[in-house]
Amino acid sequence: MSSLTVQIHEDKYAVSAEAARITQNYLMETLNKQDEATVLLATGNSQIKFLEALTDSRKIDWSRVNFLHLDEYLNIDKDHPASFHTYLRAKVENKIKAKSFNYLLGDTLEPLQECIRYSKLLRRRQVDICFLGVGVNGHLAFNEPQAENFNDFDLVKIVELDLNTRCSQVDQNYFQSIENVPKYALTVTIPMILSVKRILCLATGENKAKIVKIMLQNNISSKCPSSILRQHSDTTLLLDKCSASLL
Template identity: 50%
Template sequence: MVAATNFFHVDHLSVQIYQSEADMAKDVAAIVRKYLQSVLEKQETAAVLLATGNSQLKFLDALIALGGVDWSRIILFHLDEYLGITADHPASFRRYLRELVEKRVMPQQFHYIEGDTLQPLAECDRYTKLLQAQPIDLCFLGIGENGHLAFNDPSVANFQDPYSIKLVKLDPLNRQQQVNTGQFPDIDSVPGYAFTVTLPLICAARKILCLAPTQRKAEIVKQMLQGPVSVNCPASILRQQPQATLFLDSHSASLLDF
């Protein structure tokens, strides 16, 4: 296990900083393995809510390579999906998770959000019932450059959201971020709407692990930890979650005044 170089709390949120993203990925993988093993000692299955994006890549590789998780007892969900793109679209989160996770670990079940549905409100209802059928034991998160968690952008984030999953319009900064990370060739190619699991559903998870490495995240990490808890930075809600840990590398933590 690779030790964090710094550890502290901001309100109720635990924060761990590592020298590199690779060190962070290895340590989080070890933490996840130990936690899932402990959950499966107490119950038959564990429900895990997965994030996507570049922040998860090294971690997912490290977790799968580490072994020691009985994936046949794991039920997987994911946080979000674009509306109107097929499951084999290069930017589809279903494709990302099928290739990077499902095909490699063969979980008991993987419940996907059907982004190309012709009835998006019915899809919200279907996925809500699946999410509510079993408490989420573990939720992985990344942080968007506008502070979003999943597709809870500042313009649509609601700390008291009555829904478990909803359809939202993506703001321009979010859509540009998808271009910046290489998911789409230009902003006009990015879908205007997406499904997202809501902030209360995320915060109801029994354990939350948020990974936010690289210099691109430094400014929003500073705002998240040193600004007010507000929907203007949706990720700041994690400061009210004692079951949550934020993992940073030296680059994403570089602007912090701690």
């Protein structure tokens, strides 16, 4: 039996507005109970309007909020236009005054040590809320299909990117060609994601309809990593009419 809450909204703008409303209320409630809150951020097109709406909020005391993020390409400069560091710096960090902003360093010379360093950061505090998107192949962060990743011991690992993932980055105009897309990345693992108190997952657009159907209606399986969200105790999946069209 799934514990996942599914919402279907008119379009991606309505999804973004509702996700921002939920997050604002949740962070305000959290900060009423404790001194700080910790947020685990996602990137990608599904997050753009949502993060824009969220960072416009003047009701959240951002000076009490710590930020981490889910993944980063390996061997990519932090200032590269397609790096997630660049994305989050522009869309979140530069728009608010957070207590802390902790980046995965994709341009590290020692990726295994970077996994250890970031794992230590994640262990220091309970993550209160995580934002996710769903890859066209069903991945969460960069946890790719059929990688048997539901029982990872590590919190952060190095992964080889699925060809579909790399192609989607070209389709979304983050890279000019498949040759330019890194083959490896650093990612927070599935067990780490599932340890978060509250999860919001956004999936919009017709190109997500097929994987959303698989995610919700097929067996929970590493063939579709996002299906594991059906086992989390407090996750909301926000869809628009296009991504929900096959349900």
